[in-house]
Amino acid sequence: MTLERSKAPARLQNAPLYDWDELVQEDRVHRLIYTDPAVFDAEMVNVFGGTWVYLAHESQIPNPNDFITGKLGLRPLIITRDENGQIRALYNRCTHRGTTLCRWDKGNSRSFQCPYHGWNFLNTGKLRGVPWPDGYASKLVQEDKFNLAQVPRVESYRGFIFGTLNMEAPSLPDHLGPIKKPIDEWLDRNPGGKVIVCEANRLKFKGNWKLAYDNSGDGYHVIFSHRSLIQTENRFADEATKKGMSYYQNSPDTLPMYCQYMGNGHHFKDKRPNLEARPGGLWAIESLHPGMEHVQDKLRSRYGARAETMLDLAGSEPVNINVFPNLSLLGNHIQVFQPVAFDETDAIWYGTKIEDVDGTLGEEVLTDINALRMRTQEGFPNFGEVDDVTNFEQIQRGLAAAEDEWIYMNRGYAIPDRIHTLEDGTIKGPATDELFMREYIREWKRLMKAEPDIAIRREV
Numbered sequence: 166m167t168l169e170r171s172k173a174p175a176r177l178q179n180a181p182l183y184d185w186d187e188l189v190q191e192d193r194v195h196r197l198i199y200t201d202p203a204v205f206d207a208e209m210v211n212v213f214g215g216t217w218v219y220l221a222h223e224s225q226i227p228n229p230n231d232f233i234t235g236k237l238g239l240r241p242l243i244i245t246r247d248e249n250g251q252i253r254a255l256y257n258r259c260t261h262r263g264t265t266l267c268r269w270d271k272g273n274s275r276s277f278q279c280p281y282h283g284w285n286f287l288n289t290g291k292l293r294g295v296p297w298p299d300g301y302a303s304k305l306v307q308e309d310k311f312n313l314a315q316v317p318r319v320e321s322y323r324g325f326i327f328g329t330l331n332m333e334a335p336s337l338p339d340h341l342g343p344i345k346k347p348i349d350e351w352l353d354r355n356p357g358g359k360v361i362v363c364e365a366n367r368l369k370f371k372g373n374w375k376l377a378y379d380n381s382g383d384g385y386h387v388i389f390s391h392r393s394l395i396q397t398e399n400r401f402a403d404e405a406t407k408k409g410m411s412y413y414q415n416s417p418d419t420l421p422m423y424c425q426y427m428g429n430g431h432h433f434k435d436k437r438p439n440l441e442a443r444p445g446g447l448w449a450i451e452s453l454h455p456g457m458e459h460v461q462d463k464l465r466s467r468y469g470a471r472a473e474t475m476l477d478l479a480g481s482e483p484v485n486i487n488v489f490p491n492l493s494l495l496g497n498h499i500q501v502f503q504p505v506a507f508d509e510t511d512a513i514w515y516g517t518k519i520e521d522v523d524g525t526l527g528e529e530v531l532t533d534i535n536a537l538r539m540r541t542q543e544g545f546p547n548f549g550e551v552d553d554v555t556n557f558e559q560i561q562r563g564l565a566a567a568e569d570e571w572i573y574m575n576r577g578y579a580i581p582d583r584i585h586t587l588e589d590g591t592i593k594g595p596a597t598d599e600l601f602m603r604e605y606i607r608e609w610k611r612l613m614k615a616e617p618d619i620a621i622r623r624e625v
């Protein structure tokens with residue numbers, strides 16, 4: 166492997182864009198961090214190049230030579246599992262004249278042929294051959310510089326594949342730190358402690374990517390922004406059988422749910438404690454969807470009390486686990502944010518399936534449970550997310566007002582005894598606080614000030 170250092174961070178260092186302390190203050194941030202294309206360009210180097218970024222899930226490339234295409238910031242990638250099982254994140258960029266090499270979403274291939282002039286690359290990144298090679302003075306396949314660029318550090322945590330260009334970033338487990346615990350719990354409630362990631366439901370919004378991350382643990386907006394979803398979910402419910410996120414009504418801060426900042430930009434909204442006091446498991450708060458009841462009734466009549474455990478496997482886990490800068494685990498779904506421009510973001514949802522690892526469920530029950538898990542997308546991912554992306558687009562519009570400069574993240578700020586730092590350094594506060602925003606944007610500022618040791622690698 167050869168490493169090549171990027172010159173881009175040095176350019177930023179020589180001509181700092183802004184005084185970041187001026188733009189990111191204790192309880193407010195300046196509109197420019199959402200509206201200035203130059204800040205966006207710098208983020209693609211310092212944030213998406215400087216920290217670990219979620220790339221894909223191992224279950225999307227289970228077999229040798231499987232691949233999917235993805236992104237690291239704006240860098241197009243091919244995430245492959247080569248013949249020996251090694252997972253790589255190849256730059257989806259031909260080394261000849263720079264076109265994207267692979268234009269499929271996914272597939273299985275040992276090699277990729279460039280659509281432009283036909284250069285052919287192995288899925289290890291090595292140039293395998295070029296058409297009419299005697300037109301070149303030397304043998305291109307023997308020169309490392311023509312092998313595809315690769316993300317130099319690619320690691321998985323329990324199936325989630327991350328990559329970073331920063332040679333000085335901590336190890337992935339150290340970087341994830343305390344957020345590993347809720348990820349473990351999210352996985353361990355499933356058979357074998359794992360999920361299979363399903364096809365994508367792709368949304369795009371005309372707004373900055375941070376607007377989505379700002380919102381990822383925001384418990385303040387729920388009852389206002391998602392009123393129609395909550396009312397739909399509860400159209401047949403009485404007080405005792407209320408479903409979905411209805412617990413946000415009245416006084417959400419007096420409930421046992423909480424928001425916890427986990428370090429390195431990650432945070433966790435835990436709504437599970439709200440349910441401990443009420444009868445029934447997770448399935449009891451799953452909203453109704455036409456046709457779902459049929460499967461539920463069938464399982465209950467066949468399996469009696471055991472059906473409730475099965476149905477809980479289909480229920481949406483009431484957590485928001487947010488891994489900075491681009492991954493959220495919500496309910497039984499995964500959401501990935503992909504920046505496109507300072508005012509455009511792809512927000513991609515994936516459903517997850519479970520496996521019958523020890524044969525205790527059987528084929529038919531497994532199919533039913535996985536069908537129900539997919540149907541839970543008809544709740545928040547389809548009928549709630551549209552409210553959120555509308556907010557993001559409307560914020561971006563509002564921030565066009567140049568003279569009104571500040572955005573406040575001050576809920577819960579400077580109130581004694583409202584927020585607590587725990588022994589492990591994590592910080593806990595009420596569910597509606599903007600604590601996690603103030604903390605993650607501090608991590609964002611740290612990255613924007615830093616000089617990441619950015620490199621790519623090529624096979625030799």
Ligand code: FES
Nearest residue numbers: 259261262279282
């Ligand atoms: S750009 Fe790929 S072969 Fe020319």
Ligand SMILES: [Fe+2]
Nearest residue numbers: 387390391553
């Ligand atoms: Fe929301």
